[in-house]
Amino acid sequence: MIYMFLPAAAFFSAFFILPMCRLFLVGGSGAIGWRAYSVIVTDSNYFNALLATFGVALATTVTTLLIGGLVGVFLQRYRFPGRSFLMAIITLPMAFPGVVIGFMVIMLAGRQGLIGQISMALGGDRLVFAYSFLGLFLGYVYFSLPRTILTIVAAAEKLDPKLEEAARSFGANTWHVVWDVIMPGLKPALISAGAICFATAIGAFGTAFTLATRINVLPMVIYTEFTLSANIAMAAALSFVLGALTWIVLALARSAAGNTVAAAA
Amino acid sequence: MSALVPQALSIRLQGCAKTFRDGTRALESLDLSISAGETLVLLGPSGCGKTTTLRLIAGLEQPDAGGKVFFDDTDVTTLGIEARKIGMVFQSYALFPNMTVAQNVGYGLRILKMPKTEQQVRIREMLAMMRIEALADRRIDQLSGGQRQRVALARALAVRPQALLLDEPLTALDARLRDALRVEINQLLRSLGITTIYVTHDQAEAMALGDRIIVMSHGRVEQIGTPREIYHQPGSAFVANFIGSMNQLRGVVTPQGFTCSAGCLNWDRSGVAERVLFRPEDVSIVTSSEFAELTGVVKASFFMGDHTRLLVDVGDEAPITVLDDARCPQAVGQKLYMRVAPLGLMSI
Amino acid sequence: MAYRKILFGMQLGLCVLVCVFLILPMGLSVIAGLTNNYFVGLDSGLTLRWVLEVWGGYHDTIFRSVWIALACVFVTLIIGVPAAYVLHRSPQRLARWLEELLVLPIAVPGLATALALIAMYGGWGNLRSSWLFILIGHVLFTLPFMVRSVLAVLGGIDLHTLEEGGASLGANFTQRFFHIVLPNCRQGILAGALMVLTLSMGEFNMTWLLHTPFTKTLPVGLADAYASLRLEVGSAYTLLFFLMIVPLLLLMQAIAQPRQKKFELVEDEVVILLSESAKS
Numbered sequence: 001m002i003y004m005f006l007p008a009a010a011f012f013s014a015f016f017i018l019p020m021c022r023l024f025l026v027g028g029s030g031a032i033g034w035r036a037y038s039v040i041v042t043d044s045n046y047f048n049a050l051l052a053t054f055g056v057a058l059a060t061t062v063t064t065l066l067i068g069g070l071v072g073v074f075l076q077r078y079r080f081p082g083r084s085f086l087m088a089i090i091t092l093p094m095a096f097p098g099v100v101i102g103f104m105v106i107m108l109a110g111r112q113g114l115i116g117q118i119s120m121a122l123g124g125d126r127l128v129f130a131y132s133f134l135g136l137f138l139g140y141v142y143f144s145l146p147r148t149i150l151t152i153v154a155a156a157e158k159l160d161p162k163l164e165e166a167a168r169s170f171g172a173n174t175w176h177v178v179w180d181v182i183m184p185g186l187k188p189a190l191i192s193a194g195a196i197c198f199a200t201a202i203g204a205f206g207t208a209f210t211l212a213t214r215i216n217v218l219p220m221v222i223y224t225e226f227t228l229s230a231n232i233a234m235a236a237a238l239s240f241v242l243g244a245l246t247w248i249v250l251a252l253a254r255s256a257a258g259n260t261v262a263a264a265a
Numbered sequence: 266m267s268a269l270v271p272q273a274l275s276i277r278l279q280g281c282a283k284t285f286r287d288g289t290r291a292l293e294s295l296d297l298s299i300s301a302g303e304t305l306v307l308l309g310p311s312g313c314g315k316t317t318t319l320r321l322i323a324g325l326e327q328p329d330a331g332g333k334v335f336f337d338d339t340d341v342t343t344l345g346i347e348a349r350k351i352g353m354v355f356q357s358y359a360l361f362p363n364m365t366v367a368q369n370v371g372y373g374l375r376i377l378k379m380p381k382t383e384q385q386v387r388i389r390e391m392l393a394m395m396r397i398e399a400l401a402d403r404r405i406d407q408l409s410g411g412q413r414q415r416v417a418l419a420r421a422l423a424v425r426p427q428a429l430l431l432d433e434p435l436t437a438l439d440a441r442l443r444d445a446l447r448v449e450i451n452q453l454l455r456s457l458g459i460t461t462i463y464v465t466h467d468q469a470e471a472m473a474l475g476d477r478i479i480v481m482s483h484g485r486v487e488q489i490g491t492p493r494e495i496y497h498q499p500g501s502a503f504v505a506n507f508i509g510s511m512n513q514l515r516g517v518v519t520p521q522g523f524t525c526s527a528g529c530l531n532w533d534r535s536g537v538a539e540r541v542l543f544r545p546e547d548v549s550i551v552t553s554s555e556f557a558e559l560t561g562v563v564k565a566s567f568f569m570g571d572h573t574r575l576l577v578d579v580g581d582e583a584p585i586t587v588l589d590d591a592r593c594p595q596a597v598g599q600k601l602y603m604r605v606a607p608l609g610l611m612s613i
Numbered sequence: 614m615a616y617r618k619i620l621f622g623m624q625l626g627l628c629v630l631v632c633v634f635l636i637l638p639m640g641l642s643v644i645a646g647l648t649n650n651y652f653v654g655l656d657s658g659l660t661l662r663w664v665l666e667v668w669g670g671y672h673d674t675i676f677r678s679v680w681i682a683l684a685c686v687f688v689t690l691i692i693g694v695p696a697a698y699v700l701h702r703s704p705q706r707l708a709r710w711l712e713e714l715l716v717l718p719i720a721v722p723g724l725a726t727a728l729a730l731i732a733m734y735g736g737w738g739n740l741r742s743s744w745l746f747i748l749i750g751h752v753l754f755t756l757p758f759m760v761r762s763v764l765a766v767l768g769g770i771d772l773h774t775l776e777e778g779g780a781s782l783g784a785n786f787t788q789r790f791f792h793i794v795l796p797n798c799r800q801g802i803l804a805g806a807l808m809v810l811t812l813s814m815g816e817f818n819m820t821w822l823l824h825t826p827f828t829k830t831l832p833v834g835l836a837d838a839y840a841s842l843r844l845e846v847g848s849a850y851t852l853l854f855f856l857m858i859v860p861l862l863l864l865m866q867a868i869a870q871p872r873q874k875k876f877e878l879v880e881d882e883v884v885i886l887l888s889e890s891a892k893s
Binding site for chain 3: 323325345346347348350351352353355357358359360361362363372373376377420421424430
Binding site: 001002004005007008009011012015016018019020022023026067070071074075078080086088089090091092093094095096097098099100102103104105106107108110112114142145146149174199202203204205206209210219222223226232235236239240242243246247250251 | 620621624625627628629631632634635636637638639641642645651652691692693695696698699700702711714715717718720721722723724725726728729730732733734749752753756760786811812814815816817818821822832835836839840844847848851854858859861862863866
């Protein structure tokens with residue numbers, strides 16, 4: 001039976017594990033050797049890019065969780081005409097690649113974007129912020145909202161309505177119910193959705209490629225090192241660190257969410 | 266109908282023990298032979314090793330080193346289930362959800378590469394035997410529990426197996442259906458004359474179906490015997506308490522008989538006995554103390570429909586159970602005089 | 614009660630706002646792709662000019678993307694479904710560990726994976742300039758989705774007993790796999806295949822580094838168009854992308870509808886998987 005796993009194992013070893021090892025070695029083979037792996041914190045240029053990346057990622061995560069949580073719980077609890085239509089709209093952007101998301105932001109906040117036209121029509125300046133941190137943030141939120149909302153809807157469906165009824169039978173008001181019953185129940189979903197959101201915003205290249213032509217976020221720094229500076233070792237080291245960071249965020253969140261689940265059971 | 270079974274098979278287990286990978290000892294070394302055409306019931310509480318025994322016979326598990334399984338005189342220990350030519354009915358039926366009833370019944374024939382037309386004939390024959398012709402094209406999830414049970418039996422028998430193995434086939438059904446199917450399976454097995462091994466934890470099922478019953482506990486055989494032997498001559502305290510209900514009194518053998526706190530029983534067997542056992546149906550209630558062997562006080566009374574079940578305090582550690590009239594039973598708190606049929610007395 | 618109504622209204626308002634935020638740029642992009650001059654506005658008239666221009670210049674990227682996506686589905690089926698089956702039957706701890714490993718290409722940014730592939734195999738014969746190089750990247754990225762989609766369905770049926778049932782009727786391992794295992798997880802295979810198809814068609818992060826001028830895919834072409842061509846062309850190109858991807862998504866939603874209880878599982882899993890596809 002085990003031989004049925006061999007094709008997948010062989011493919012995975014040959015095209016992921018080996019190349020990743022190789023990437024690690026390449027990272028240490030540049031002009032500055034293994035120091036390439038520490039440069040991300042010692043070189044202010046890289047470090048600032050790292051901080052900027054984390055900043056945008058954090059803002060994205062908080063915003064997405066807040067909006068996604070509210071909308072997700074709302075969509076799960078109420079059945080009203082047009083609900084399935086709204087759900088369909090939310091599902092649509094799920095498979096859009098980052099570049100397309102970037103373009104969506106350009107349509108909204110680019111030089112010919114809707115927001116600029118409206119601000120002009122209102123007599124102000126043409127508002128263009130697609131290519132700033134705000135635009136990138138908007139893109140990441142656009143990217144993460146549908147996934148977060150659907151994750152929350154799925155998690156809210158698993159909440160036991162009896163718990164809430166029990167809480168109400170003790171006279172708990174809406175805020176108590178939200179805080180004591182719904183929030184703990186959604187915690188694993190919120191943690192994992194938040195982690196995915198954060199990891200996406202750290203590593204997403206497509207959106208940054210379309211929008212971040214003038215701002216330094218980590219994926220763009222790596223890309224620039226690779227193509228413009230042809231500093232392959234540095235690009236390798238940085239992307240290895242980026243990969244490790246993302247993986248750690250996801251792994252931490254998974255164990256945190258898992259523990260909460262275990263504690264609740 | 267017996268033509269359905271080519272020739273009944275005898276099965277022999279020799280030194281079969283089973284230890285699972287996690288170290289659990291599921292079955293102590295077991296020797297067992299099952300004669301051709303016999304219906305053998307493996308009976309015991311869950312975790313007693315009965316299902317493991319069945320799976321060893323089926324070839325779904327391998328015995329620990331040294332154990333051997335023989336079909337007639339052939340050693341089949343190393344053969345997998347697919348080569349043992351047996352029919353098996355699983356507790357959850359294991360019907361294939363991706364196939365219709367007819368396809369399920371015909372699956373074994375398809376594996377045998379039987380010609381299509383012959384398959385059709387056989388499938389129809391099996392469906393008719395189980396009286397489920399009308400269900401032939403149904404999907405499995407459209408069937409009731411009882412119907413699934415019939416399909417599972419039809420599927421297992423369609424390949425004309427050398428032996429039929431049933432693993433708690435009625436457990437998943439409700440009580441009424443279980444009784445009806447038990448009768449039906451009994452008739453079917455008698456008419457087929459096929460060697461059958463039947464695993465159950467339900468003693469009524471075991472009594473009704475088995476030519477012989479093996480009572481198991483903690484991976485060991487407690488007793489092998491006919492249903493009557495098991496019931497009337499339990500070989501161990503476990504068997505005595507597991508099958509039916511059993512009363513127990515402590516006391517000593519005196520020249521008068523077996524003397525206990527509630528009186529003296531008519532006991533003429535030689536040897537020492539510290540406790541005697543007897544079944545509720547062997548206790549009769551008498552009207553005066555003159556004829557009484559035992560005296561007690563009614564502690565509780567349960568109306569069972571066709572009789573009343575009394576729990577009677579006789580000064581021993583546990584009350585004894587006595588059967589009483591359904592319509593006008595003794596009142597709780599009343600003093601009760603009883604006799605026990607001498608043939609019903611046992612000591613272990 | 615009035616308080617409840619206000620609360621409901623506010624939540625509904627937020628929900629509609631989110632939907633507007635999501636759908637509005639899509640609508641704008643569709644309009645821009647069909648407008649003569651977007652700067653002037655709809656008054657400049659509607660046209661298929663831009664769509665035709667994109668089709669003329671870039672239809673090869675569309676065909677290539679479809680081809681790679683289909684090949685990707687094929688490969689993930691061949692190696693992913695058996696792998697899922699083995700994982701399902703393996704001891705829990707080992708399976709967990711292997712699954713964790715298999716999911717790494719989703720957790721690690723595509724940029725890193727692509728660089729690793731280039732570092733390792735960039736100099737190997739013609740592989741670098743072949744579409745197979747892109748296929749390798751896509752299979753890495755999509756394989757976990759196929760595996761987990763199938764695993765989700767396998768977890769919902771008592772496959773072990775079904776297989777024992779098959780074996781008791783004489784079926785050998787191969788027969789059981791094709792007669793019993795595969796048909797009973799077709800729901801997961803179908804969901805997985807659609808997901809792989811969709812993800813492969815939209816994959817950009819890896820592909821941007823893996824592609825060569827002769828192996829441009831649809832998202833690569835899109836990025837090109839966004840960067841260098843006028844807005845109407847980019848929009849028309851995006852419109853073509855929508856036309857390809859939206860039907861797939863709707864189909865995916867349709868099969869994930871919980872018609873019966875056993876499909877609910879698939880639906881949840883689809884949501885979870887898609888939310889983890891956050892790297893494309």
